[in-house]
Amino acid sequence: MSNAKQDGAVPSEAKIRVRLKPAREKPILKGSAWVFSGAVDEVDGAGPAGAAVDVFDQQGDWLGRGLWHPEADMAVRLLTRNPVEQMDEAFFRGRVRRAVRLRHQLFGRPETWKKTNAYRMLFSEADGLSGLIADQYADAVALHVGSKVWEPWLAVIREELKATTGALRVVVKPERDAVKREGLAENLEGDETPAVVSILENGLIFEADLSGGQKTGFYLDQRDNRLNVAAYAKGRTLLSAYCHTGAFEVAAAHAGAASVTGWDSSEPALEQARRHHELNPSGVPALYENADVPHRLRLARDRRESWDLIVLDPPRLVTRRNGLEKGLRAYKDINLLAIKLLNPGGLLATFSCSGLVDTEQFRTMLAWAAQDAGRRVRILDVLGQPADHPIPVDASECAYLKGLICMVDDP
Numbered sequence: 276m277s278n279a280k281q282d283g284a285v286p287s288e289a290k291i292r293v294r295l296k297p298a299r300e301k302p303i304l305k306g307s308a309w310v311f312s313g314a315v316d317e318v319d320g321a322g323p324a325g326a327a328v329d330v331f332d333q334q335g336d337w338l339g340r341g342l343w344h345p346e347a348d349m350a351v352r353l354l355t356r357n358p359v360e361q362m363d364e365a366f367f368r369g370r371v372r373r374a375v376r377l378r379h380q381l382f383g384r385p386e387t388w389k390k391t392n393a394y395r396m397l398f399s400e401a402d403g404l405s406g407l408i409a410d411q412y413a414d415a416v417a418l419h420v421g422s423k424v425w426e427p428w429l430a431v432i433r434e435e436l437k438a439t440t441g442a443l444r445v446v447v448k449p450e451r452d453a454v455k456r457e458g459l460a461e462n463l464e465g466d467e468t469p470a471v472v473s474i475l476e477n478g479l480i481f482e483a484d485l486s487g488g489q490k491t492g493f494y495l496d497q498r499d500n501r502l503n504v505a506a507y508a509k510g511r512t513l514l515s516a517y518c519h520t521g522a523f524e525v526a527a528a529h530a531g532a533a534s535v536t537g538w539d540s541s542e543p544a545l546e547q548a549r550r551h552h553e554l555n556p557s558g559v560p561a562l563y564e565n566a567d568v569p570h571r572l573r574l575a576r577d578r579r580e581s582w583d584l585i586v587l588d589p590p591r592l593v594t595r596r597n598g599l600e601k602g603l604r605a606y607k608d609i610n611l612l613a614i615k616l617l618n619p620g621g622l623l624a625t626f627s628c629s630g631l632v633d634t635e636q637f638r639t640m641l642a643w644a645a646q647d648a649g650r651r652v653r654i655l656d657v658l659g660q661p662a663d664h665p666i667p668v669d670a671s672e673c674a675y676l677k678g679l680i681c682m683v684d685d686p
């Protein structure tokens with residue numbers, strides 16, 4: 276396997292060198308950090324998950340350097356296109372510092388956080404750390420690990436997160452899918468996990484469960500969107516489907532909603548939703564119901580129930596490319612039902628967190644739902660993810676959250 280010819284001869288630092296099959300370098304040249312095992316033609320050297328690896332195209336041109344997993348479908352996670360950079364402690368500390376510095380530039384340092392004190396500090400590929408997510412909740416950081424390649428480097432990452440964020444503890448959470456998919460350890464060393472952490476979001480009080488909650492404990496990516504939806508809530512009856520722990524409803528209640536209703540299939544999440552209303556008293560009636568949302572939407576249609584504002588924030592309905600068509604049908608089903616349940620002039624705030632569904636596909640799905648519902652639907656606002664979830668222009672996989680606020684009328 277020859278050395279790279281890109282910018283002259285670039286010596287390989289890594290003990291492991293991977294040559295790709297013909298034309299399989301195209302996604303990498305477009306910005307992808309992922310090298311799947313099916314794209315690998317030849318491997319020179321050996322090492323455990325987390326070892327440094329250099330990636331070459333079929334002609335021997337150097338493409339980048341990253342971390343190796345010899346047994347995973349995602350064989351390499353590329354972390355740098357700079358041949359000078361080594362996969363060592365200094366590299367990872369520098370990446371963490373750079374990521375946290377950006378958040379401090381955007382939102383100030385923790386000592387200045389008055390109305391909101393929970394932000395994403397590391398965002399996987401967007402911060403050059405594919406497979407790592409870290410969210411800061413007041414004085415605690417939840418580090419979400421999505422690949423076994425990070426096991427050898429977690430002590431360094433944790434130490435640097437404490438140093439840069441000022442957090443008192445870093446709780447490490449393995450991604451469940453990565454435990455099955457990549458052999459990631461189920462118990463990763465971290466600081467003692469607090470039961471819950473009290474946080475502020477836009478002046479409201481919430482509790483994040485760092486031990487058993489979704490993602491790293493709370494859906495920080497919807498922070499701005501909760502304000503955007505609440506701006507339309509005054510005087511309206513609200514239904515929040517897939518309400519989780521009630522953050523959309525709490526924000527809407529404080530914005531003057533007439534009443535709020537939440538549906539979710541998780542009773543612990545509903546208990547937390549009720550708790551959040553207790554922490555943020557508004558005087559607005561709040562009703563929570565344990566329900567399978569698609570079934571409950573059909574029941575509401577049959578009962579001729581209706582609302583002025585409906586929020587649809589389902590979990591990922593598309594997790595694999597071969598499941599795209601099925602997932603889009605599921606999105607259409609719940610959106611069609613929601614459109615039918617809105618009073619004339621009502622508003623639908625609909626979201627998708629499926630990265631495999633792009634914005635155009637999401638809009639097309641909604642157009643078909645509107646047509647089948649026989650109602651006029653107009654987009655008032657286009658929503659996405661906040662600035663602490665940045666999107667590289669060459670890494671579309673980071674642009675996962677999309678939302679639309681629409682007005683629904685009779686034809």
